[in-house]
Amino acid sequence: MSNENVWEEIEQIVSTYVQAVRLELHERWETWTLDLAKRELYEVIGALLARQVTMAIQLAEAPSIWNGHIAPLILRSMTDNYINLAWIFGDPLERARKFILHGLGQEKLHIEHFKAKLKADGKDAEKDSIVQQREEWLNTQRYTFLTEVNVGSWSGMDARKMAEEADCVDLYNFAYAPFSAATHNMWHHVAKYNLAPCPNPLHRYHRIPIVRSESSDIDYVYRAAKYVQKAFTLFDQKTGVQTSSASAFDNLDQAINSFNQKGDRQLSKSDIREQTNEDFTAQSKGGEK
Numbered sequence: 001m002s003n004e005n006v007w008e009e010i011e012q013i014v015s016t017y018v019q020a021v022r023l024e025l026h027e028r029w030e031t032w033t034l035d036l037a038k039r040e041l042y043e044v045i046g047a048l049l050a051r052q053v054t055m056a057i058q059l060a061e062a063p064s065i066w067n068g069h070i071a072p073l074i075l076r077s078m079t080d081n082y083i084n085l086a087w088i089f090g091d092p093l094e095r096a097r098k099f100i101l102h103g104l105g106q107e108k109l110h111i112e113h114f115k116a117k118l119k120a121d122g123k124d125a126e127k128d129s130i131v132q133q134r135e136e137w138l139n140t141q142r143y144t145f146l147t148e149v150n151v152g153s154w155s156g157m158d159a160r161k162m163a164e165e166a167d168c169v170d171l172y173n174f175a176y177a178p179f180s181a182a183t184h185n186m187w188h189h190v191a192k193y194n195l196a197p198c199p200n201p202l203h204r205y206h207r208i209p210i211v212r213s214e215s216s217d218i219d220y221v222y223r224a225a226k227y228v229q230k231a232f233t234l235f236d237q238k239t240g241v242q243t244s245s246a247s248a249f250d251n252l253d254q255a256i257n258s259f260n261q262k263g264d265r266q267l268s269k270s271d272i273r274e275q276t277n278e279d280f281t282a283q284s285k286g287g288e289k
């Protein structure tokens with residue numbers, strides 16, 4: 001199979017997934033019986049589910065970021081989102097309110113910082129269009145429970161504790177924590193991804209900075225789809241909603257498997273290598289100090 005055909009097939013697999021996962025979300029929302037007295041609960045859970053689907057779709061449609069530099073940032077955010085969702089389901093109305101309050105508090109704080117900066121620069125903060133737009137958005141958030149603005153951690157605990165309470169500590173240990181290395185640019189990420197051995201034998205094997213081209217690996221899409229599926233399964237359990245549409249994740253899983261068998265090609269790091277540009281190192285920049 002030529003490289004071109006490979007990418008055509010991948011495009012097909014991805015677009016089928018994207019359509020199916022959108023449909024799954026839509027069907028869940030339509031089937032869930034609304035109680036407008038608890039508007040905030042429906043809005044928060046609906047928004048977080050849509051966020052999960054959005055992240056998976058954005059990742060799936062961008063093969064150039066199916067790599068260890070960028071995909072973990074999205075996957076980390078997806079695991080974070082799942083933990084929030086699972087924790088909220090533990091006491092939905094109360095925790096959905098907390099979630100909103102915290103977000104509005106953060107927005108208010110940002111606006112205040114921005115106004116202070118404008119004033120320091122001698123400008124009229126109240127007439128600034130960005131300030132006006134953001135304040136207007138804030139003022140339209142008329143929830144009856146709104147009384148105070150909370151600026152601490154929204155749940156009052158860290159992600160690990162939330163994961164423990166929400167019965168998903170494995171997700172925290174095996175996904176959230178390792179993906180955090182890329183998100184926070186920690187040593188165990190940058191040392192693997194952004195250093196290479198110095199070719200000068202007199203330099204005692206120190207390492208030099210490198211901006212490495214990574215091949216595309218559809219496994220990252222598979223994982224994103226899995227986290228969407230996980231959120232859907234949780235939603236179905238907690239709400240009792242039953243849907244008839246096929247699982248986008250199951251279909252994706254099958255499509256990847258049959259693609260691999262049929263074409264005798266693994267959709268993996270080594271096979272689908274998109275050569276973009278030459279690796280850039282300090283070396284090619286004219287040598288190091």
Ligand SMILES: [Zn+2]
Pocket residue numbers: 198199200203206208288
């Ligand atoms: Zn050197």
